[in-house]
Amino acid sequence: MTVRILTLVGSLRSGSHNRRLAEAAVQISPDHVEVGVFEGLDTVPFYNEDIDTEGAVPAPAVKLREAAAEADALLLISPEYNGTIPAVLKNAIDWLSRPYGAGALSGKHVAVVGTAFGQYGGVWAQDEARKAVKIAGGVPAEDLTLSIPGSVVRFAELHPVDDPEVTEKLSGVIEGLASRAKAAV
Template sequence: MSVRILALVGSLRAGSHNRQLAEAAVKLAPSGAEVALHEGLAEIPFYNEDIDVEGDVPAAAARLREAAAGADALLLFTPEYNGTIPAVLKNAIDWLSRPYGAGAITGKPVAVIGTAFGQYGGVWAQDEARKAVGFAGGKVIEDIKLSIPGSVVRFAETHPADDSEVVEQLTEVITRLHGLAGEPAAA
């Protein structure tokens, strides 16, 4: 049985370094694991209980919930916007938190990592994302952390998948999350 890890990226920008980091994670998944990059966060309307009606949930939100329900764990990649989590990622978490107490991520292991331009690599945004995921019912893995600073300079001419330090750290993150998702990582 393979462990499915759903990856959500909090940046919509085509050249996003966090998206590149997520693409690297897809390639680095260990044997027995699959990292699936979810597309379509931009199409999900802002969460509103009035449109979260059973049988009539907006299609993009329903696809997100279905993808999360089918995952064994989640891996969130977040940049830092004005010292906090991007709206698109927070909105995804809000949709995944419902129905209250029985959302698609309830009890699932969730790790939050990312890269940002600043000297701390987006730790404030990552902390905010962990907080939101915890309230949403996810089992936040607090000790899985990866904050890569200086993204604009570090990845100006190098894809994260070609940075040996990043590859080593990202592989460790995925391997640990894989193990926590219910199946020991292959050696």
Template sequence: MSVRILALVGSLRAGSTNRQLAEAAVKVAPEGAEVSLYEGLADIPFYNEDVDVEGSVPASAARLREAAQAADAFLLVSPEYNGTIPAVLKNAIDWLSRPYGAGAFSGKPVAVVGTAFGQFGGVWAQDEARKSVGIAGGKVLEDVKLSIPGSLTRFAETHPADDAEVAAQLAEVVARLHGHAGESAAA
């Protein structure tokens, strides 16, 4: 059985090192795990309960929910914006948290990783993402973490997939997420 892992990237910038980190996750995924990057977070309007009713859900939000429902696990890849989670990633979590108690994250394993320019690699944002997705119903893997500091210099001329240390650490994260997703499916 193949495990489908949906990667949500909290940066919209074309040259984002966090997007590159997600691309690296696709490359290092173990056999039996399929990591796919969700495209289209920029198109989803801010969550609004007034439009989250049958017949009014924006098509972009419905596509996100459909992709998330089909996923067995999630990899959230978050930079840190002003000490916290980027709005685009928080918005995706909000849309996927509904309907209350039965959102797409419900009971599915979630790992959070990321890179940032600062010396701590975005841990505050990643901690906020873990908190938010946990409240949204995800089974947060608190011991599966990867925060890479100094992103602008470390990845200035090297893609994360070509950084042996980062690729190995990321492969371990994806393998552990894959394992937890397999356990959840078997339960």
């Protein structure tokens, strides 16, 4: 059985270190795990219950919900903006939380990792993301973590996939998430 993990990246910048971390996750995933990165979070409008009605849901939000529904688990990769989760990632969680009690996140295992410029590697944002996921009905993997500090220096000339410490820890997160998703089936 192949486990499908959908990755949502909280940074929209094409060359972001968190986007590169997502690329690394795709490249190092084992044969029994398919890691895919969702493209198009920048096109998903801010959540608004007025447009979240049958026949009116914007196509980008439908695409996000369908991708999450088809996945066995989710991997959120988040930078830290002003000490918290980026709006684009929070917005994705909001769309995936609805309809209330039956959203695409309901019962799905979710791991949150990331890198940030600061000395703690974005742990505040990751904690906020886990909290939002739990309230939205997902199952946050509290023990599957990876916070990489000093991203601007660490990844100035090195892609995360070429950093043995990062790939070892990221592999552990992917394997752990896949194992939980498989057990939940």
